[in-house]
Amino acid sequence: MTVRGLPVRITPSGRRRGNDPAFAAELPMLRAAAALSDPPHLVSSPPLRSAGDPDPGAGRSPVMHAFTHPSHNAADPHDIDDRPARALMSPAHPKDKAAARAGVSIAGFSLKPADIATAAAAAVFVGALLGLVLWVASSTSQLLAALGGGSLLHHAARMLGANLDDLPSANGSAGTVPAAEAATPGALPPPPPPHAGPHEHGAGGLLGEQFGLGSFGVASGSLTIMLVGSMLAVLRYVKDYLTESLESLYVVTAHFSSTDESYVWVLSFLADHHISRRARDFSVSSSFYHITGFDDDADDDKDETPEDIRARDALEEPGPVRKRIQYLPAPGRHMFWFNGRLFWLNREESQPSQATRVETKESMTIKTFGFAREPLEQLISEMQRQYLAKDTSKTVLYVARGDWWSRQAAKAIRPLHTLILDDGVAERVIADAREFLASEAWYYERGIPYRRGYLLHGPPGTGKSSFVAVLAGALRLNIYMLNLNSAGMDDSQLVEALNAVPKRCIVLLEDIDALFPKRKLKHAADAAAALSGKGDGGDAAAGKEGDAAAAAAGGGKEGEEQPASRVTLSGLLNALDGVAAATGRILCVTTNRIESIDAALLRPGRIDFTVRLGFATRTQTERLFKHFYSDYGRRVGVLPAAKDGDRNNNAAAGSDVDDAAAKEPHTATAAAAVVATGGGDELAEMAKEFAAKVPEGVFSTAQINGFLIMHKSAPRAALELADAWVAEESARLAEAASSA
Numbered sequence: 001m002t003v004r005g006l007p008v009r010i011t012p013s014g015r016r017r018g019n020d021p022a023f024a025a026e027l028p029m030l031r032a033a034a035a036l037s038d039p040p041h042l043v044s045s046p047p048l049r050s051a052g053d054p055d056p057g058a059g060r061s062p063v064m065h066a067f068t069h070p071s072h073n074a075a076d077p078h079d080i081d082d083r084p085a086r087a088l089m090s091p092a093h094p095k096d097k098a099a100a101r102a103g104v105s106i107a108g109f110s111l112k113p114a115d116i117a118t119a120a121a122a123a124v125f126v127g128a129l130l131g132l133v134l135w136v137a138s139s140t141s142q143l144l145a146a147l148g149g150g151s152l153l154h155h156a157a158r159m160l161g162a163n164l165d166d167l168p169s170a171n172g173s174a175g176t177v178p179a180a181e182a183a184t185p186g187a188l189p190p191p192p193p194p195h196a197g198p199h200e201h202g203a204g205g206l207l208g209e210q211f212g213l214g215s216f217g218v219a220s221g222s223l224t225i226m227l228v229g230s231m232l233a234v235l236r237y238v239k240d241y242l243t244e245s246l247e248s249l250y251v252v253t254a255h256f257s258s259t260d261e262s263y264v265w266v267l268s269f270l271a272d273h274h275i276s277r278r279a280r281d282f283s284v285s286s287s288f289y290h291i292t293g294f295d296d297d298a299d300d301d302k303d304e305t306p307e308d309i310r311a312r313d314a315l316e317e318p319g320p321v322r323k324r325i326q327y328l329p330a331p332g333r334h335m336f337w338f339n340g341r342l343f344w345l346n347r348e349e350s351q352p353s354q355a356t357r358v359e360t361k362e363s364m365t366i367k368t369f370g371f372a373r374e375p376l377e378q379l380i381s382e383m384q385r386q387y388l389a390k391d392t393s394k395t396v397l398y399v400a401r402g403d404w405w406s407r408q409a410a411k412a413i414r415p416l417h418t419l420i421l422d423d424g425v426a427e428r429v430i431a432d433a434r435e436f437l438a439s440e441a442w443y444y445e446r447g448i449p450y451r452r453g454y455l456l457h458g459p460p461g462t463g464k465s466s467f468v469a470v471l472a473g474a475l476r477l478n479i480y481m482l483n484l485n486s487a488g489m490d491d492s493q494l495v496e497a498l499n500a501v502p503k504r505c506i507v508l509l510e511d512i513d514a515l516f517p518k519r520k521l522k523h524a525a526d527a528a529a530a531l532s533g534k535g536d537g538g539d540a541a542a543g544k545e546g547d548a549a550a551a552a553a554g555g556g557k558e559g560e561e562q563p564a565s566r567v568t569l570s571g572l573l574n575a576l577d578g579v580a581a582a583t584g585r586i587l588c589v590t591t592n593r594i595e596s597i598d599a600a601l602l603r604p605g606r607i608d609f610t611v612r613l614g615f616a617t618r619t620q621t622e623r624l625f626k627h628f629y630s631d632y633g634r635r636v637g638v639l640p641a642a643k644d645g646d647r648n649n650n651a652a653a654g655s656d657v658d659d660a661a662a663k664e665p666h667t668a669t670a671a672a673a674v675v676a677t678g679g680g681d682e683l684a685e686m687a688k689e690f691a692a693k694v695p696e697g698v699f700s701t702a703q704i705n706g707f708l709i710m711h712k713s714a715p716r717a718a719l720e721l722a723d724a725w726v727a728e729e730s731a732r733l734a735e736a737a738s739s740a
């Protein structure tokens with residue numbers, strides 16, 4: 001089955017996971033079964049791999065993956081799945097294999113011999129059970145009749161001192177008691193004859209006498225109770241068994257787990273479906289839109305443009321933004337119709353994840369009557385289609401939670417032009433990654449593992465994480481972020497997590513150097529070296545800037561002993577390119593200190609392309625300035641006067657802001673002046689001047705951004721205050737370096 005050219009894999013349902021050794025042993029069998037038969041149980045599973053879609057962008061879309069066909073093992077580098085997409089079908093239970101054989105067709109339903117045999121067996125079983133129940137019922141009533149019926153009740157009441165007048169008699173009339181006993185109400189029955197003591201009859205005998213029964217009566221009563229109890233237990237078991245058997249025959253079930261992308265399709269479908277609006281038992285989600293990334297405006301599927309945001313801001317009162325609330329069907333059973341067919345959804349209560357004990361996993365089933373899976377497959381397909389229609393312009397971020405990935409957020413794609421790097425750096429990496437995505441066959445033919453790794457290194461705030469976001473956006477891939485220090489993460493969880501990423505995605509490993517205890521930094525010398533490189537170009541600070549920046553940031557990272565991760569280096573290396581490692585993924589590793597990374601991690605095959613992002617060069621600073629005020633020419637004249645916030649920020653910079661801001665072309669007259677002189681040229685001029693004031697190779701792009709943000713609508717103010725800011729920042733750097 002394909003949806004927009006993407007395969008939807010349907011796999012055998014089961015409650016056990018891949019990390020269950022017994023389950024792993026059965027995996028080959030399940031895979032073989034998956035290729036053979038056509039069961040009524042479907043299950044969504046972690047995205048082990050994606051199809052070899054030649055369009056790199058297509059790979060970011062969620063695809064159902066699971067136990068793949070033996071000839072398409074995800075660990076096999078020769079594994080190229082560019083066959084026409086199809087659903088792998090397999091039985092939910094081994095006994096269902098028989099159901100795959102041909103059968104008869106009745107009223108449009110295809111009945112297989114196994115179905116008929118099971119139905120016949122069920123009918124015989126139900127008949128036998130009914131006979132047994134009737135027999136027990138009649139025996140019980142005969143037994144009670146033989147024991148005197150209501151006398152039991154009477155004796156019990158007498159034991160408890162109840163008013164016998166309130167009790168029904170054996171023949172149905174109230175308050176009738178034997179004359180002898182009526183004369184002395186409440187008196188106990190006469191003592192037993194000496195020969196009938198407890199030693200002869202045991203406790204049962206005594207009780208029996210108290211109740212006017214013989215030992216035989218007590219034994220029979222107990223037996224009856226036992227029989228009825230056992231019958232009830234058997235009945236319950238039989239009911240469960242029959243329900244399960246009948247369901248497996250006449251109901252088709254799809255299982256969804258929150259560890260799989262398909263879960264979001266269902267949630268998204270439900271969010272739009274009227275059962276979410278009508279369900280009287282519903283759950284409330286305030287994070288739904290953050291996680292799915294779907295637009296807050298229910299009536300449009302497009303992204304908000306900057307103009308939309310400005311218009312919205314103009315309407316909204318300042319203050320916390322109200323989160324949009326989404327109602328979803330609560331855990332439990334809910335019915336709905338789709339394509340004229342009844343489906344029922346069962347949302348299970350969430351379970352804490354085994355790995356983290358904090359994150360919760362949820363599961364859902366959707367069922368429908370019938371023999372054929374097509375209606376359910378069509379529903380799943382429609383859910384995916386609707387989801388993809390909404391999810392075209394987002395980069396989805398997943399975070400590893402032990403051995404599974406939790407969808408964390410979906411963000412608008414970050415455009416390339418928002419990342420200001422040295423000319424051509426970003427373009428080179430993007431071109432390399434594009435070529436990689438298009439070369440699967442080439443890797444296959446040469447027996448080279450189909451993987452690519454990029455290392456981005458440089459001081460904090462130079463755009464490493466931003467680079468990954470831009471790369472993901474350009475390639476239309478999702479990001480799977482590994483936090484090796486997260487709770488529950490160890491070598492085996494890491495392998496599981498990495499094996500569960502789809503083929504086309506970016507696996508992001510941030511701050512790899514922080515994984516292992518850090519070496520002491522030589523802050524003073526390094527920061528001084530970075531500062532002495534002032535104006536000499538980025539190379540002067542090469543290799544030192546990370547430490548200098550760390551020092552500038554307050555020395556927070558200096559000499560810290562990081563909590564050692566439970567993931568070992570060899571575990572990481574194995575997970576990245578061991579035998580079982582996933583193919584087709586792009587690995588992005590970021591670090592502030594490349595020198596502290598083990599050489600084994602950097603060897604080709606693990607890291608194929610190293611990019612150094614250093615402190616801002618003159619060209620970068622100039623471009624950054626232009627980028628910041630890119631609408632300068634357009635917006636002059638329509639801008640409101642500088643807001644109080646800007647003034648405060650500027651004042652915080654310790655400068656004579658108001659004077660500088662007053663010179664900005666905020667008024668219509670000033671706007672006319674700028675237009676007359678050509679805003680673009682003026683901006684270019686200011687950018688050049690600004691870049692000349694900021695020493696090259698000393699400040700990170702994030703630092704310069706921070707300064708410009710304080711004057712976001714006042715480029716001239718930024719220009720005039722640049723000298724003061726540079727002096728202040730340099731002093732701070734020097735101080736941090738000397739105190740280190």
Ligand SMILES: Nc1ncnc2c1ncn2[C@@H]1O[C@H](COP(=O)(O)OP(=O)(O)OP(=O)(O)O)[C@@H](O)[C@H]1O
Nearest residue numbers: 418419420421459460461462463464465466701702
């Ligand atoms: N070259 C750049 N172009 C545009 N913006 C940048 C650039 N570098 C940094 N920024 C901005 O600075 C902020 C921090 O950037 P980012 O997190 O990408 O840096 P980083 O190098 O990953 O930092 P760290 O090493 O501390 O994780 C972001 O808001 C980002 O947009």
